[in-house]
Amino acid sequence: MKDDPAYKALADIGAAPLWRFYGNLFPAEPRSRAVPYVWSWQQLRPHLLHFSTALSLDEAERRVLMLVNPALTDPPATVNTLYAGLQIILPGETAQAHRHTSNAFRFILEGEGAYTTVNGEPVHMSPGDLLLTPGWHWHDHTHKGDAPMIWLDALDYPLVNALEAGFYEQYPERLQPVTRPDDTGSRQFLHGRLTPTWITPEGPNSPITRYTWTETARALDAIADTAEGSTVDGVVLEYTNPWTGGPVMPTIGCRVQRLRPGFDGTGHRHTASTIFSVVRGEGATVVDGVRLDWSEHDTFAIPCWSTYRHINTSTSHDAVLFSYSDEPVMRSLGLYRSETADA
Numbered sequence: 001m002k003d004d005p006a007y008k009a010l011a012d013i014g015a016a017p018l019w020r021f022y023g024n025l026f027p028a029e030p031r032s033r034a035v036p037y038v039w040s041w042q043q044l045r046p047h048l049l050h051f052s053t054a055l056s057l058d059e060a061e062r063r064v065l066m067l068v069n070p071a072l073t074d075p076p077a078t079v080n081t082l083y084a085g086l087q088i089i090l091p092g093e094t095a096q097a098h099r100h101t102s103n104a105f106r107f108i109l110e111g112e113g114a115y116t117t118v119n120g121e122p123v124h125m126s127p128g129d130l131l132l133t134p135g136w137h138w139h140d141h142t143h144k145g146d147a148p149m150i151w152l153d154a155l156d157y158p159l160v161n162a163l164e165a166g167f168y169e170q171y172p173e174r175l176q177p178v179t180r181p182d183d184t185g186s187r188q189f190l191h192g193r194l195t196p197t198w199i200t201p202e203g204p205n206s207p208i209t210r211y212t213w214t215e216t217a218r219a220l221d222a223i224a225d226t227a228e229g230s231t232v233d234g235v236v237l238e239y240t241n242p243w244t245g246g247p248v249m250p251t252i253g254c255r256v257q258r259l260r261p262g263f264d265g266t267g268h269r270h271t272a273s274t275i276f277s278v279v280r281g282e283g284a285t286v287v288d289g290v291r292l293d294w295s296e297h298d299t300f301a302i303p304c305w306s307t308y309r310h311i312n313t314s315t316s317h318d319a320v321l322f323s324y325s326d327e328p329v330m331r332s333l334g335l336y337r338s339e340t341a342d343a
Helices: 005-012 041-054 157-162 184-189 213-224 327-332
Strands: 037-039 064-066 083-089 094-100 104-110 114-118 121-124 130-133 139-143 149-155 168-170 235-238 253-259 268-270 274-280 283-287 290-294 299-302 308-312 319-325 338-340
Touching: 037 041, 037 290, 041 064, 041 083, 083 299, 114 130, 121 184, 213 235, 213 253, 268 308, 283 299, 308 319
Parallel strands: none
Antiparallel strands: 037 299, 064 083, 083 149, 094 139, 094 168, 104 130, 104 149, 114 121, 114 139, 235 253, 253 319, 268 338, 274 299, 274 319, 283 290, 283 308
């Protein structure tokens, strides 16, 4: 039967027998191509500093080290649907304005004095800040500080490209004109449940351009002192869109969590792929039996449907993690599933 010439005849006319592929097309559960992995800040930062002087922004446009999952090298991605990279800009530099359909954000790791201009609004950067760059928004960078500025870049381009919906355009000048006051989105909307009534939603993204670490830390500290939190993720908060109460972008959800000293989490898994950045502290995350040890500013990836549990290895200090995932996509498509699992 295997040598039946009818099989070749089917291939020649663009057809194939379902029964030969059935098990691959309908697996019993998800099997991610991505693998659990941790990227070391201590190893990567010296390379960032090297290329900041060895390579100009005119040569590179964006001086970024991509965080490439060992199983997702062509095309490069961090997990199946999301990307992470570390970007550096030096004092006095500017980065060319452009836009793309992929949603993006910056999570600031180091430095002061830089800002990104998003659709005419200068959005300033400080460590721990989350800056949104929704899809098809013009954005460029300017650094007026006195030391290197480094941040985590996040995009959903692996998903957008898989959907064959990627567009890109470069602005005709290096920098776009400033048309709005600095940090307008944050000053108008970053006030809990107090939302301006004279402004109407423009698209599915959060109008908050900068979620400051000052506000984030205040919320974490206030809540963590009064709540036990989750046995899986500790005290975990989601950055939300004030218009909807939902995720900041339709394809990317962002969270921050505090693990108390000695925290040893319950095993858990879900269909969302997740990337973590360590804000402070040290610990480990065990993913499908693989132990990922992490410390400040490290980045690590948990593929979808992988059993994980977080551990704060310090008995005296909190650990704080920032994370982002494709959970909004999974929920909107009715594909999100989660369960507690044995570690």
